[in-house]
Amino acid sequence: MKRPGFIERHHLWTEIQKEVCEKIKAVVKERDLLLIRTAWSDQHGIVRSKSLLPQTFLSALENGMQISTGTFLFDTGGALVFNPFIPGGSLEMPEMTGAPNLVAVPDPHTFRIVPWAKRTGLILCDQYFQNGQKMSLSSRGILRQSLAELHQRGLEHIVGLEVEWYLAKLEDPMLALADVGTSGKPGQPPKVSAVEHSFQYLLESHNPEIHDLLRILAENLVEMELPLRSVENEGGIGQFEFTFDPIPALQAADTMTMFRMATKQVCRQQGYIASFMCRPGLQGCSSNGWHLHQSLINRTTSENAFMSANSSTLMSDLGKHFVGGILKHANAASVFTTPTINGYKRFRPNSLAPDRAGWGLENRGAMIRLQGGFDDPNTHIENRIGEPAANPYLYMASQLICGLDGVDCKLDPGSPTEEPYATENPALPRSLLEAISYLSQSELFGQKMGQQFINFMIKMKQSEINRFLEAVAGQSPDEYSKQVTDWEQREYFELF
Structure with a gap:
């Protein structure tokens, strides 16, 4: 039996998101997409992304995408604010020690075709630690948390x-x-x-x-x-x-x-x-x-x-x-x-x-x-x-x-x-x-x-x-x- 992926193991998607995901897979094939920009917003609201080829993107729809914590370390001018190579990564967060990877989990509701770029798609992501816990510095996660209370x-x-x-x-x-x-x-x-x-x-x-x-x-x-x-x-x-x-x-x-x-x-x-x-x-x-x-x-x-x-x-x-x-x-x-x-x-x-x-x-x-x-x-x-x-x-x-x-x-x-x-x-x-x-x-x-x-x-x-x-x-x-x-x-x- 195939082991459940990261998203399934940590119950990160609703049933509706799972249904939308299947439609996305069909679109990727039907539109013959070559690159899917898998993106997230940093603390400044600036979009960061990796472009994935279809097979890698399909894997990310099960396991998320490995990304560096690097985008959380710099100010608007690209100056390094936090040293990740000391305990807690200068943030008093053990999970940030050593600039480890995070997991960017695509949100199927945000998938779009990029009209101005040939054979290209885009999807926005939420960030999680490797253990499946929410990344506490994620701005999209903070809005989600506020909306949950509402x-x-x-x-x-x-x-x-x-x-x-x-x-x-x-x-x-x-x-x-x-x-x-x-x-x-x-x-x-x-x-x-x-x-x-x-x-x-x-x-x-x-x-x-x-x-x-x-x-x-x-x-x-x-x-x-x-x-x-x-x-x-x-x-x-x-x-x-x-x-x-x-x-x-x-x-x-x-x-x-x-x-x-x-x-x-x-x-x-x-x-x-x-x-x-x-x-x-x-x-x-x-x-x-x-x-x-x-x-x-x-x-x-x-x-x-x-x-x-x-x-x-x-x-x-x-x-x-x-x-x-x-x-x-x-x-x-x-x-x-x-x-x-x-x-x-x-x-x-x-x-x-x-x-x-x-x-x-x-x-x-x-x-x-x-x-x-x-x-x-x-x-x-x-x-x-x-x-x-x-x-x-x-x-x-x-x-x-x-x-x-x-x-x-x-x-x-x-x-x-x-x-x-x-x-x-x-x-x-x-x-x-x-x-x-x-x-x-x-x-x-x-x-x-x-x-x-x-x-x-x-x-x-x-x-x-x-x-x-x-x-x-x-x-x-x-x-x-x-x-x-x-x-x-x-x-x-x-x-x-």
Whole structure:
């Protein structure tokens, strides 16, 4: 009798996943796929992958795929943060000693054909230790854990994505050996030119300049079965916003992961650079935001749990308490909603980004914008704090952790404001350094994500900050905190 594979031995798939797996095997054969990109998201939300030939991939559908722990050891610039060759791998985790292999287990629900690459498929994975235990540093695993708690309450997290990004024409990829950089010191960013002329919000006449590229991109996203909803020209020169239908949170996080990956690859294939960096250091470039639309629904009745049945209130008590929790813990959660140094340059008064933790009815200056109201089944909140470089799994998990604490503690969000930049609500962090200080003091995140993971993220982000401060040592804080530095452009523009 054949010995059960790793996935079967450790009961890692549901019956539905097993059924989907059989369909995937048939597709691989019918489409004559040559390479299947077996991928996962690291702590930064960056997609890492191995391309497997069909027979190896079929084996991975039984035993998972062996991967190195290496992607968990580096910060955004490729600097080594943890030494794996001491006990605990510098993480106080015996399983990480010596940089051993992990097992990446494909999730059949995420399998896609890659339209822009011939005979190629893609599947996302979860990470496990060799003994079948969940890898505690896995961001997708942390979201799964948060959703499991929510499901026990009979609720589902529904998420709509509204994502801004920047498009530029590639002029020089800067691939001379002197320009490519080294570990911890990213090289020169590519040289680019604008795709349109001057700031004109939602200008229809700019469409001929970029329509063909956007059409190709939309075709690829739709072919990947991503729930694309709308495409629009945003405020900055070469800035665009794509929105997606509201879907369950894990599916939404996977969608964001695949959307960013697809957008960058398709645009590069066409001779352009797509960047999800929050505030690129280019002339005429506005800040990019990632607004997270969210609601909770009853898993039994499918009713919107945020909708108010009382004409005197804007949303249900559960909804108000959920908002109260997000506002209370906004500063600590900023490490997950706004995880780059560059992202904090978006928080400016009287802009379309928040600068303090408050909420308002249909108010785009507030951190939390409520849409809907009494007896409206579409009632939901929009958190406007996020940057598009955020790890989707950690962004969404942070919302659930904060919101459910608000529900449990019956936190009052206060009254909605009409003057979001003039209220006495707590100011949001002004820097990533300030944000990690709040996170280090958060008992809630230590309990829900695990103190081991929180310590890991703080050390990871501190490495990023230390390299930044070293690079700007000759500048005053007033100078480097307001302007996008050369270091940021090197670090984030092409990576995200």
